Amino acid sequence: MLLCAQIYFEKNSMVKSEAVYRQASQVIPGGVSANIKYFPPFPIVMKKGYGSKLVDMDDNEYIDYSLCYGALVTGHGHKRIMQATADFLHQSGTAIFGTPHELEAVMAEKLAQLYPAIDMVRFTNSGSEAIQLAIRLAIAYTGKEKIGKFEGHYHGGLNHMLVSINPDHEEAGDAHRPHRIPESKGIPKHELDQTLVLPFNDLESVETILREHKDDLAAVILEPVQGGFIPATPAFMKGLRELTEELNIVLIFDEVKTGFRVHLGGAQRVFHVKPDITTLGKVLGGGYPIGAVGGKKDIMMLSAPNEESDVFATGSKSRKKDEVVFHSGTYNGHPIALAAGLETIHMLEEDGVMNDIARQTNKLRDQLEKLYATYDVPMQTIGMGSIFNIVLTDKPIHNYRDMWQSNTALRQKIDQALLQLGIFSKPLNRYSMSLAHSEADINRTVAAHEKALQRVKG
Numbered sequence: 001m002l003l004c005a006q007i008y009f010e011k012n013s014m015v016k017s018e019a020v021y022r023q024a025s026q027v028i029p030g031g032v033s034a035n036i037k038y039f040p041p042f043p044i045v046m047k048k049g050y051g052s053k054l055v056d057m058d059d060n061e062y063i064d065y066s067l068c069y070g071a072l073v074t075g076h077g078h079k080r081i082m083q084a085t086a087d088f089l090h091q092s093g094t095a096i097f098g099t100p101h102e103l104e105a106v107m108a109e110k111l112a113q114l115y116p117a118i119d120m121v122r123f124t125n126s127g128s129e130a131i132q133l134a135i136r137l138a139i140a141y142t143g144k145e146k147i148g149k150f151e152g153h154y155h156g157g158l159n160h161m162l163v164s165i166n167p168d169h170e171e172a173g174d175a176h177r178p179h180r181i182p183e184s185k186g187i188p189k190h191e192l193d194q195t196l197v198l199p200f201n202d203l204e205s206v207e208t209i210l211r212e213h214k215d216d217l218a219a220v221i222l223e224p225v226q227g228g229f230i231p232a233t234p235a236f237m238k239g240l241r242e243l244t245e246e247l248n249i250v251l252i253f254d255e256v257k258t259g260f261r262v263h264l265g266g267a268q269r270v271f272h273v274k275p276d277i278t279t280l281g282k283v284l285g286g287g288y289p290i291g292a293v294g295g296k297k298d299i300m301m302l303s304a305p306n307e308e309s310d311v312f313a314t315g316s317k318s319r320k321k322d323e324v325v326f327h328s329g330t331y332n333g334h335p336i337a338l339a340a341g342l343e344t345i346h347m348l349e350e351d352g353v354m355n356d357i358a359r360q361t362n363k364l365r366d367q368l369e370k371l372y373a374t375y376d377v378p379m380q381t382i383g384m385g386s387i388f389n390i391v392l393t394d395k396p397i398h399n400y401r402d403m404w405q406s407n408t409a410l411r412q413k414i415d416q417a418l419l420q421l422g423i424f425s426k427p428l429n430r431y432s433m434s435l436a437h438s439e440a441d442i443n444r445t446v447a448a449h450e451k452a453l454q455r456v457k458g
């Protein structure tokens with residue numbers, strides 16, 4: 001079944017991309033600034049973006065479903081975002097003041113209004129930094145030191161969060177009591193020992209583990225929608241909230257992916273569950289580096305400086321460092337990121353906009369599911385709001401281990417073929433949509449998938 005004439009983009013050579021990559025590899029380990037950006041034989045080097053499109057060094061055009069790993073919900077170079085950042089620079093005469101400024105309070109108020117579990121906010125430069133502060137606050141608040149995280153969940157590059165994100169079959173251990181598997185070299189054992197690995201969407205096992213460790217556990221952190229596409233069940237969410245409350249464990253929702261994508265007010269608005277701390281990033285910066293930690297006032301206030309008890313306080317006589325949670329950073333609360341982020345949120349708040357992106361996303365998901373069915377390839381799309389993933393199995397998916405049943409070898413081949421056909425996603429990664437993705441983009445994408453299926457099956 002050929003849905004349309006040849007409307008996908010067939011690619012030309014990638015000689016310039018390869019040359020830049022080779023040059024970079026001489027001076028940058030692996031030629032990339034973030035390991036996730038590498039894929040074989042070499043990552044494609046881009047030089048331009050507009051709307052839903054990316055253009056590489058060799059002038060090949062792609063419909064972008066990575067969108068900087070979900071950050072660019074308005075697409076590339078939206079004129080309102082460009083204007084907001086240009087206006088800020090023009091009016092302020094500088095990129096950053098290095099002092100408090102108005103946009104910090106404006107954004108913090110906006111987040112408190114949108115996210116039910118946020119009373120107060122601190123800004124960081126990345127999602128990873130937000131997680132670091134969230135965990136430090138939880139440890140300070142409870143006086144306990146261990147952190148529970150779920151198998152398959154990603155929380156950035158902190159030492160003790162780089163655990164059991166993508167463990168192998170053989171080493172992962174009992175499904176009800178997963179092993180703790182480090183995901184990086186160079187992490188001290190004593191830091192790994194602070195992390196407990198929990199099975200997602202398995203309330204009974206989680207309850208057993210939490211009760212056993214209740215005196216050590218400062219916090220449980222989770223992606224409410226694992227990897228941005230596998231949602232917690234409502235019963236699991238409710239049960240986890242009740243348990244953590246009862247056991248005096250801080251519940252952290254890592255909404256770096258889900259914030260502004262599954263709902264303007266994040267997954268907590270979808271599940272109607274209030275965590276104690278929320279972390280945000282990606283969309284919040286409108287394309288610029290940012291992270292945020294928000295939460296209950298009594299927890300957040302632990303990071304407030306006061307003249308007598310801060311590491312930066314002058315005079316050492318009355319300094320009591322152990323009374324304040326350290327949080328600082330040269331670029332924290334960067335006004336350009338906040339200007340871009342606020343304009344992004346204003347656009348998303350306009351009537352019907354969130355529904356429109358979700359509707360477009362569902363349209364693409366439906367058409368892809370129908371297409372794969374005609375080619376007899378077991379497949380389902382899983383996701384929420386404007387993010388989803390293509391999973392090549394018809395078995396139900398509720399956690400990381402269920403994904404072992406999906407045909408990743410075939411998905412890998414399809415993704416490589418799609419890159420040749422002008423569809424950009426990091427192979428095996430999820431798809432994110434933007435305000436800029438049009439009907440024509442959807443048609444092109446479905447046609448490219450059809451061509452890719454013919455290629456890999458043929």
Ligand SMILES: Cc1ncc(COP(=O)(O)O)c(C=O)c1O
Nearest residue numbers: 126127128154155156256257281
């Ligand atoms: C759920 C989640 N938490 C934390 C992070 C880390 O954010 P950043 O890459 O901005 O440090 C990510 C990044 O992908 C994420 O998806």
